[in-house]
Each structure stands twice: as structure tokens, then as C-alpha cells.
Amino acid sequence: MINILFVCLGNICRSPMAEAVFRKKVREAGLEDRIRIDSAGTGSWHIGKPPHEGTRRILKQYGIDTTGMKARQVGAEDFRDYQYIIAMDSSNVRNLEAIAPSGHGAEVRKLLDWAPNAGVTDVPDPYYTGNFEEVYKLVDEACDTLLSYIREREKV
Structure with missing residues (x-):
């Protein structure tokens, strides 16, 4: 099983x-039995809460379900x-590096490393900007x- 964890500050946006x-995308590719996906936040403020209303609204607009999702803190x-x-951003990477055990094997990168033409390197936080549409487009x-x-790296 290939395990992928997405991380931001509070794990709600x-x-x-x-x-x-x-x-x-994984389900549409028929890979849900090969790839496990989760998310977490570097902070503890929102543990147990569902995604932010703005996140739920934009995802519903695009036909994407958030049922059962609850914030948790990365460990x-x-x-x-x-x-x-x-x-999601450089600050998240620094926070992750601060808690990472030595010798871990995880590949830690920013999401927008896979969107080199996006014009930005960090996914803006819509909790502060309110622009959930912009964030959706970058994430998508x-x-x-x-x-x-x-798929290429793991041969799936």
C-alpha cells in the first residue's frame, strides 16, 4: 500500500x-486498493472538527465528498x-522537519512542487484569504x- 499524507496548519482547509x-482522482484511476490517503495539521486547534465550511462548499460544487473527514494533528x-x-507551504515543511524522527524514510515535499507553472510555490491559506476557488484550482x-x-515512481 502506498500511503500519502497531506499536511497544512490546522487540517481544516x-x-x-x-x-x-x-x-x-485515485478512485477514478481505479487505484483505491493501492493508495491510502489522509491529511493532518501541524497545529492542534481543530482536532476532531470537520473541514472548514468554505472547503466543504467548494468541494461539493465540484462533486467531491468530505463525509467523515475530521481534523487531526500530524505526529x-x-x-x-x-x-x-x-x-501545503514552506512553513508546514519547516514544522514537519522539526518533528520528524531522524532516519525517517518519508519523502517530504510541497504540493506545488507538482505545479511548476502555478505562479506561486505555496498554497495560500483560504482560512485567511477566503479564496477557496483559487486554492481548489491549485490543488486540482x-x-x-x-x-x-x-504512478510512475511506484509502478502502479
Whole structure:
């Protein structure tokens, strides 16, 4: 099983959006039995809460389900359990590096590494900007390329 974890600050806006979008793409590719997807936040403020209303609204608009999704905080064990830890911004990467156990094998990268033509390198936080549509478009584009990358790398 290939395990992918999307990470943002609070796990209510960007990372659950990426989780839900990527899950749909994986299902459409017929790979749901080969790829496991989750999301988490580096902070603990929203543990147990569903995705932000703006995230739920934009995903519903695009026919993407968020049923049962609840925020959780990333932990050191995630570096053992997930081969790919995909952060939404540079600050998330720094926070992940601060808690990562030495010698872990997870590939930690930013989501927009897979959207080089996006014009930005960090997914903006819609909790502050309110622009969930912009974030959706960035996430959707990057998730297409990320899935191709994983399929090629993992031979699935």
C-alpha cells in the first residue's frame, strides 16, 4: 500500500481539500486498493472538527465528498506510516522537519512542487484569504501531476 499524507496548519482547509481531491482522482484511476490517503495539521486547534465550511462548499460544487473527514494533528509516527508527506507551504515543511524522527524514510515535499507553472510555490491559506476557488484550482492541478508522479515512481 502506498500511503500519502497531506499536511497544512490546522487540517481544516487546504490539506483536507487535497485529501478529498486526490482521493477522487485515485478512485477514478481505479487505484483505491493501492493508495491510502489522509491529511493532518501541524497545529492542534481543530482536532476532531470537520473541514472548514468554505472547503466543504467548494468541494461539493465540484462533486467531491468530505463525509467523515475530521481534523487531526500530524505526529512522529506519520513519518513511519506514510511514504509521501505533502505539505501545503514552506512553513508546514519547516514544522514537519522539526518533528520528524531522524532516519525517517518519508519523502517530504510541497504540493506545488507538482505545479511548476502555478505562479506561486505555496498554497495560500483560504482560512485567511477566503479564496477557496483559487486554492481548489491549485490543488486540482498539482494533484493530477502528483498522481502521475506516484504512478510512475511506484509502478502502479
